[in-house]
Structures are given as structure tokens and as C-alpha cells.
Amino acid sequence: MVTRTLTVALAGNPNTGKSTLFNALTGLRQHVGNYPGVTVEKKTGSARVGEMDVHIIDLPGTYSLAPRSPDEMISVDLLLGHVKGEERPDVVVSIVDATNLERHLYLTTQVMELGVPVVVAVNLVDLADKHGLAIDFSQLERKLGVAVVPVQANRGIGLDSLKAAIAKAAESGRVPERVPFPDVFRREVDGLVEALGGEIEPFLAERALLDVGGYTEKQLAERFGSDLPRRVAEARTRLTAAGCPVPAVESKTRYAWIRQAVAGCVRRPNQRVLTWGDRLDKVFTHKVWGTLIFLVLMFLVFEAIFVFAKPLMDLIDSGRSWLAESVRGEMGAGPLRSLLTDGVLKGVGGVLVFLPQIMILFAVIAVLEDCGYMARAAFLMDKLMAKCGLNGKSFIPLLSSVACAVPGIMATRVIENRRDRLATILVAPLMSCSARLPLYMLLIGTFLSEPWWLPGVALFGMYMIGFVTAPLVALVLKRTLLRGETPLFVMEMPAFKVPQLRAVLRRMLSAGWAFVYRAGTLILASMIVIWALLYFPSRMPDGRPYEEATDELRDTAEQMPAGDAKDAKEREANELYGEWKRQSWLGQAGQALEPVFRPLGWDWKIGMSALASFPAREVIVGTLGIVYNQGEVDPKAVLERQDGDAEASDAGSKLGRTIQDEWSNDPRIGKYRVAVALSLLVFFALCCQCASTLAVIRRETRSWLWPAFTFTYMTVLAYVGALVTFQVGRLIIG
């Protein structure tokens, strides 16, 4: 028996349950990729229909096939068979919402004009039932002239009938009738096709005429020359004169046809049934209650990523330490061991450690989006965000970035408008993330601890830097690089639904996997580069490897009984370790770049520590420990100083004291040490020292340009900020 492969595309409005249907049809046989040249995700999967293998493409949700951007054009191109590497669909399944058939059938009538067999899947029939709607499906099928199948995608009801209808439609190959547009419009379409030598589908000619300022016209103009816009404009003038102005002629014609088709098929109750969703909507968008609920929910979102993720992150971190220790015990000292423990394991750990936050945030977002709250949250926050040129949907990504920019940037996928999304991505790393906290705590605890109120104010100030700078930068970006017409904020407020556990889990896992798979390698690579820069040259002047010598000193110290002799030995080990790192390539770079750091008040040791923390900013604490001969201090030691963990806090406060002493005794830093500390703080608040963030920007924007831009603008901003801080501080101190 020969198996045939069918290609089926799913088309539908957002919030129709299209993804649910896609999941129900394909199960786990899914693949997420991307289309060439656009940021839209390509979701495909496979299913079996009878004897046939079916390749299913889940098109991005849209209200209409009227492309205004390359991202929207991809659906049209795919349906017309213009995308390389994808077969033209044999059947298009148009999924519509039973509770609002008229509006959803609008897209269906467009799909019916592509010259491909169409099957209409009417979803949410249970909900329609609750609303008191009675739909006569067989009559609707006759009126529309295409197969109509009622389904409940979330419960898997009606899938067999749908599959049978798909198989039947593919077999018959019957193309649906077009919606009858006025003759004068049809003539213009035919005329345009003819003028272009019959090289385009009537559908594209129709779009070129209907979509004023749309993408089809632009694309055709590129292909057929500048004569085309004039031709289209003339046709539009003729249409207006004939009483068929674009774009109104389209909606008028389609809705008239749909209403006539639906008229006898749907029976509505005389009085609209007030659903629990309507009542909920009243509360959620209420001035007082809505705002209150919003604040509580946002607090929970924030807590979830900040607090609930912590035990998991600690677990990953201790797993990494344990593995590193095991490797250290099994292998002899040498570059390979060091590469494994300090390069590879640190890199892998550095990737995995983000997973809890990413997965928790995406679970929360999936719930908020599936139940319909996301649109309400955007509704509540829109005015505030519009002030800095963004829109309501930017709020949750930016809030999440206060915990970590990586999940925050991934969360910008909820923003449809490309420029708004890009602006949000580019400013998200300015929000003060939790990886900055160790340095804040170390320096504030050391230099700004008195009087009692100062540490709190200083820490608040550090967060404010992000809260103030991010909106300002967004505003500047929207006025310059990302300038363009104000995007639409016409947003559907979808009906409230109970989210599906399976869909939530799926979103969570796919977000986690996408991060590991696409961003992980880049993070790992940057960790290995920094490791090499800090490891080599690895030999002491007498030719002995530093690693061997420091290990020996440490082992000796470990075996000694507690006391002054042991402390002296430990100090010796730390000093040698520090010497090694100071003469490493990175150390040499730090010394060479000292003139660059000088205006910020830094010496080369501070500069080198800042350089070493470019792949991951929390590394600064460990590097400061190394350069000041304290061994590699764990960033957690600084944070736990507050929690009263005696052993850990010891290392943290010792590092603080050492920095205090070193800076006080340095002839150039000396009395300006507070200004130096502030300049370093400001630098860290503004700089993009995070390879993971850059890797994720690269992944989300599918371009190297935007991570390079983010890195450059934030580094410049950080340098200037630190410069101003130090110079002003120096003037004040006098």
C-alpha cells in the first residue's frame, strides 16, 4: 500500500483554540522552526489520517489575510505555495469560534479564495451551547459550500470527523466558490492580473488593490517596477467613483455574504446570556478592584520567578559544584581539568541555572494568556507604557526582567507589533536584575553602610536607575531607530476560559528547550573564552604551572591544624592564585586598559574584574576576591552576609574589609573610594554584562545586529554614567 503525504494548513483568529487543535491533532509529533527572513515561528507537526501521513502547518493567528509586514506576508506566501521548502497545502482548515461565527468566517471567506479546498472546523461548540446558541451545521455547510465540522479541541471531540472531512476534501480537490464581489471590483482585479502578464494569482492582485499601504503592493512594486503603485492608485480612484471604495468594499461584501449565509443556521436567544466571563471582565477591568487584582497578580508573578525559582537554581548550582569537585578529585591538575571544571561545567551550569526562572515565567504567562487575563493586564497598563512609546503588553516582560532579563526578553513574544517588541527587548537588560545584587550588596555594605538609612536608600537608588533609564531609552529608540507610524492598539479582549494544564506544560517545556538549544551554545562558548583568558599563561617564571603550585599550597593548608600557621599558608595560596590571574591575558588586558578605566576612578584591578564579568556579571565578586588575594569568593557569600550564615558571611565580609583597606591605602583611590564604589555601581547597573541576555536577543530577533547594538549602547551608557558619577563625586569630595 502506498502512503500519500498530505499537507494541511490551520488558519484562524487569535484565541480561537487553533493551537489547541494543532496539539490535539499532532500530539508530540511537533517541530518549531523558523521561516527565512522573518521572526515568525514556524510550527509544524504530523498526524495520520486513515492511510495517509498528514503534514500539518499551524499558521500564526490572524484576523485577516491582509498582510502589512513580511511577518504577516508569510501566511499568504505559504498558502499560495511560495515558501521554499514547504509544499503548498492540499487542504486549509479554517478554525472558527462558534460563539462569534460572523467575525471568524471573515477570514474563512478570504481563505476560500486561495484556490485550495477548505474545511471549516467550528470550535467551542460547548461554549456556544452555554450562550444559548443553536447552530445547524449541515445547513451552514450547504450555505458556505465547504465542509463544516463541529469540534471541541480542548477535549478532543470531533477530531475523527474533522480528519475524515480533510481526507474527503483532499480527495475531491474541490475548490470553494468565491464570495461575489461587485463586478467593477472583479474587473479591476482581472485587469491588474492581465497588466502584470498573468504572472500573479488573482488573490495577490485583490490584496494589492484592497490594502492601502499594505505589503502586497510593496512587494509587487519591487517585482514589477514603479509603474505598479500608479496603476493601483488609478484603479482605487475608479473604484471609489463607482461606489466601491477600498478598503470598505471588502468588509461590506464579505460580511453581507456571511450574514446571509449564517442567517438561517444560527438561532440566538432573545436576551444575551450574561456569562460568568462578562461578570469577571467587569471586575478585572474595574478602576479599583481591577487595579488591585492586577497589583496582587503582578506581585505573585514576580515572587514566583524570584523566590520559587531560587531553591531550584541553588540545586542546579550545588549539582555543578559537586560535579566540579568530583572531576577535581579524579583528574590531575592541568589545563584539561581546569577547562572542564571552570570552563565547561561553569558554562553548562550557567545555562541550566536560568531554566527554573524561564519555565516558571512561561507557565505564568501561559496561564494568564490562556485564561484571557493578559489582554486585561495590557488594557490596565497601556497608558503608562504608552508614555514611553511602548504598549500595555510590554509591562510583564519588563517586570520579569527585574528578576532576570533572559525570561523577560523571551516573554516579549506576547507583543505583536515588531517595533514595540524590539524596543522592549532592547531596554529589558537595563532593569536591575538579580545577578547585579551581589555587587550591590558588597559595595553598599562596605562603603555606604552608615548611617542606618543609607544602605536601603542606596539599594533603592540602584533599582531606580533601571526604572528611569529603561523608559527613557525606549522613548529615544521609538523616536529614532524604531520610528514609524504609531502601531495599532486595537486589541481583542478574549472571553475568559479555564486554562488547560497540558497546554501550560507544553509552553513551559518548549520555552525551556528553546533557550537551552538556541542560546545555550553561545553562553557556553563565552564561558570557555573567559576561562582561557584567565587561565593562560599558566606557568610561573620558573616554568612550574601555577595551578599545581596553588593546589599544593592549598592541600598543605588543609592538612594543617587550625591556627596562625594554617592561615598563613592559606594566605600564601591565595596570593599565588591572585598573582596567576593578574598575569593572565585578561589581567594583562586590564593593565593595558588602565588609561581607559582611570577617568572612572578605577585602577587596573577593578577594571580587570569588570572585564572578567562581561559574560556574567555576578562573576565580579569572585574576580574581586581573586585579585585581592581572597581566593574565589562565592557571590552568595555576599548575599548571605545579611542572612547570618556564619561561614559564608565570613568570606563575604572579609572581601568587603579587604577592598575597604586596599582602596583606602591606594594613593589614587584613597579618599575618593566612595566615589569609586558609586562609579562601579552605576557601571554595573547600566552595562550589559551578560552573554545569556545577548544570546537570547540574538535568538529572539534572529539577527546579530540587535545584540551588538544592545551591547554597544549599554556599554557606552555605563561608561558615561560611571564617568559622570566619579567626576561629580570627586568634585564634591574635593
Added chain:
Amino acid sequence: MATTLDQVTPGRTCRIESLKGAASLVQRLLELGMMEGEQVTVVNKAPLGDPIEVECALTRLSLRKSEAAQIQVNLPD
């Protein structure tokens, strides 16, 4: 009374007379069924006064006031 949709107080229903403004806005509104002659109810206003929530032909939408101002409506007296 002729006015624009952004001026209509929550809870009131009016009739769309015409759509103005950017081509993309007009087309999106039309696609969602906000056509001449349709009834629109203003459901709610965001706490900061903007945007507004409207209902038209069973669809609930959030519109910025600047967008709603492009919709000419007739409000029954």
C-alpha cells in the same frame, strides 16, 4: 447626537457613522466588524482613563482614545 466614540460614556450604546484615520486602523476595524451602521457599546474605561473597552457585534475590543476618536458615531439623545 453626532460625536466620536472616545466621547461616549461607559454603559452607552451608539451607532457607527463613519471611520477616519490611518488606512491600517480603518482596515483593522472593518475586519473586526466595526462597520458603518453597526451598534457599539462602550463597556469600560481603563483606570488611567485610556484605553477604553468596547463591544461591537459580539466582539470585545480595547481601543486607545486616539483610535476611538477616529470613529464617528451617532449617540441616541
